[in-house]
Amino acid sequence: MSDTPQDVIIGLEVHIQLANLKTKLFCSCSSDYRSAEPNTHVCPICLGLPGSLPVINKKSIEFATRLALAxxxxxxxxxxxxxxxxxxxxxxxxxxxxxxxxxxxxxxxxGGKVTIKINSSKKEILLNRIHLEEDPARLVHKGSIRTSPYTLVDYNRSGITLIETVTEPVLSSPAEAREFLNQLKLIVQYTGISDLSLEGTLRVDANISIKGHPRAEVKNITSFKEVESALIYEITRQKHEIKKGKEIMQETRHWDGRVTIPLRTKEFEKDYRYFPEQDLVPIVIKKEFIDEIKDYLPEMPNERVLRLQKQYMLSEFDAENLILDKYIADFYENGVNKDPTFGPDEYKLYCNWLMNNIVGWLNENNKKIDETKLKPSHIIDLISNIKKGNITTKIAKTLIGDMMKGNSISKMIKDKGKKRISEETIIEEYSREVIDENPRIIEDCRKNPKAIEALIGRVMGKTKGQADPKITRKIMIILLRNMRIID
Ligand SMILES: [Zn+2]
Incomplete structure (x- = not known):
């Protein structure tokens, strides 16, 4: 898309559920509603019954303070x-x-700000404000919202604490919006106030306009990827309308996953008839309270990037990658600090194994690191066995799955006795290498199939005698037959 940065104006309102609070914002009902039967975590307050009186959840003020400071x-x-x-x-x-x-x-x-990095240049995204509010109940439709014959209401979600972060209209592309959300998510994770991997913890409203024209608001987008797609669609739509000489309506639209559709012309603030809530006393936040929370505020992602570079001599790239998930970064530091003999080489090696192989495995298997039996000591053990030549990097990579189940490389080597490599996929990999590297022997095989022995010998050599010869022969025959070298 050929948007010049100046002509697209985007502002975001991000609603985040404070999922790590045990109770709701104004009552003591449990906020752990996701696995509960509908309408079981309710009371007169969160059902909104007449005469019920809300009481503020003190912890929610503490959590909001943490985010505000961050x-x-x-x-x-x-x-x-x-x-x-x-x-x-x-x-x-x-x-x-x-x-x-x-x-x-x-x-x-x-106020406030979030620093993002786009194409290796930094940009500060200014915030307008953050505020607290209660989540409304969850509506459940049969099938799609448009065709469902009825609507069910689950009040378990009613009264859950939401914190809304409102940016200034300073984002100038869908990619910037996505990067902003990534950074915000990271900060939320580091403050410990919510787990945004839980379904429904995050909803975004996006205001989009082309400079000089009214804006449209796209409501209730529930993932970062969807925000980016909705923005791309909406910008294209508005530009098209303007090109055709049509006027852009100030309106609220709904993103259905493919297109945005008009919901209603946008309400104006006066429609909400805001007035002070007389059932709650004014909240006073003392400086001592803020200072105390500041003292216990964990290290934030941007500070951690700098420290990781300094402490473990990592590149900026590695440090930035590590902190993308707090638990992975914690796992890294737990590990490298376990072995006092570790120096810069090991810091880097450990980082590579963690980021390339372990995180790759986690993504493929859709798991979080604490859902596996992997311990930091497993990676230390892996690095040391490679260093001693007990195992090759290539083979170690194939054993990651076993490691995630809590098996150390040392134990696996011991269990296999002479470290005999019998995994067929590994032998096949070596066999393919040998075939690629020895075109002359392959030619010999065409004339005399006995030349296959030379290839098997090369595989044995490559694996320092660890490959099972029977399996190697079987695999080599299959490979050569597939290549039509032998019958
Ligand atoms: Zn309640």
């Missing part, structure tokens, strides 16, 4: 919650308890 926002020392009025089944009381930064109201925190 994003460099300015926390407001005193604020009220506001009622955002609208009438819909997902909120039976007729309003959502949220925050409002007008009419005397304040957000939880103002």
């Amino acid at each position: 994003l460099n926002c300015k926390i407001n020392p005193k604020f009220w919650f506001f009622r955002k009025n609208y009438f819909y089944v997902d909120l039976p009381k007729g309003y959502q308890i949220s925050q409002y930064n007008k009419a005397g109201g304040k957000a939880f925190a103002d």
Whole structure:
């Protein structure tokens, strides 16, 4: 797409569920609703029954403070919650308890920024604010939303704490938007306030406009990839309309996975009739409270990149890759610090094994590292066995799956007695190499099939006698037959 950076204007509103809170925002119902029967984690408060009174969850203020500090926002020392009025089944009381930064109201925190890297140049994405609000109930449709004959409502989600991060309209491409979301996700992971890999923890509203024209809002996009696709579609659509001389409507649209479709003309703020929530006292956040949280705030991803480079002499590229998942970075540091003999070479080797082979295996098998039996000592053991020449890198790679089950390379070598390589795939790999490297012997085989012995010998040589000769012969015959060298 040929967007010049200046003509596309994107702003994002990112709703994140604070999934690591045990209870909801204004009641003590459990927020662990994902595996629960519908409508079992409810009480008069989160059902919005008349006369029920909300009480603020103190921990949610602490979590919001952590995020605000991590994003460099300015926390407001005193604020009220506001009622955002609208009438819909997902909120039976007729309003959502949220925050409002007008009419005397304040957000939880103002400003802030997230630094992103696009094509190796850095850009600061400025934030407008972050604020707290309650999640409405979850609506369940049979099949698709458009054809379902009914709607079911699950109030387990009603009242779950949401934190909304609002950017300034400063993003200028779908790729920038995606990178911003990646960085935000990382920061959230490092603060420990939520696990964004859980279904439904993240929803994005995107405001998109072409400079000089009204904006459209695409609501409720639920993955980063989808955000990028929806933005690409919407930018193309708006540019097309403008080219045809049509006027862009200020409206709310829905992303159905392929296209955006109009939902309704956008509500204006006055439609929500915001007013202060009188059932909750104003929240006062003391400086001592903020300082205490600051003291315990974990190291953030950008700080960690710098430290990893310095402490383990890693390249910027390696350090940036490692921190992309906090648990992987933790695993790395646990490992390399276990062996006092490790120096720069081992730091790098360990990083390579972890990032290339272990993470590759995790992605392929759709697992997280703590769902396997891999221990940092397994990688240390692997590196040391390669160094001593007990095993080749090539073979070690084929044993990653066993390692993930908690088997060390040393144990595997011991169990196999003379380290006999009998895995057919490995022998096949070596056999193919030998065939490639020995065109003259292959020619000999055409005339005299007994020349195959020379090839088997080469495989034995390559594996230092570890390959099983019977299996090697069988594989070599199959390979040569497939090449029509022998009958
Ligand atoms: Zn409740």
